[in-house]
Amino acid sequence: SQQGEEDPQALSIQEGENATMNCSYKTSINNLQWYRQNSGRGLVHLILIRSNEREKHSGRLRVTLDTSKKSSSLLITASRAADTASYFCATDEPYNAGNNRKLIWGLGTSLGVNP
């Protein structure tokens, strides 16, 4: 079942603008990950943020995590046409004896960056 819900479903911006995507989830988590998928390709890992972290940066990417609201946001600054892709969040539930470790995926945000 899908736990993460990305918002918006689709986003269209101009090159140079910032793009913000949000992810909400339902249960407590161990970590949250963001992935990018270019058209016709496999998913590529972007960044992982642990439940005890609030913000993380990687190049033009900034991820925040608010565990009290069960939400995360991915900000891409100074977007480029090459950032056009779908972006997915995935959550890793805390380990317990009853669950096998696997990621729970959202349905993704489709980002279009116009040159």
Next chain:
Amino acid sequence: DARVTQTPRHKVTEMGQEVTMRCQPILGHNTVFWYRQTMMQGLELLAYFRNRAPLDDSGMPKDRFSAEMPDATLATLKIQPSEPRDSAVYFCASGLVLDANTGELFFGEGSRLTVL
């Protein structure tokens, strides 16, 4: 440059035929996942293995799908008989999963299946 390799990249077949998709995970990864992606359902988990042992295949239609991992370098997903509704992109992903943490997953480029 370590990567997950999937074959075939594209497969067109007729309803009722057997389809086998193969995946070579990254050496040293202990977990292999099979996903199916469609526009309507998104990314669905079909089955996964930890240290080659099947952990969960509840996402698979068991009457026609089977997943195996005969050795550490090969995972297979078989559909027999195939149906038009099986048309989708099938992804294999591998990663290192430890008790406290699921780390990043590495995806293959996918196998695009069309069943006529």
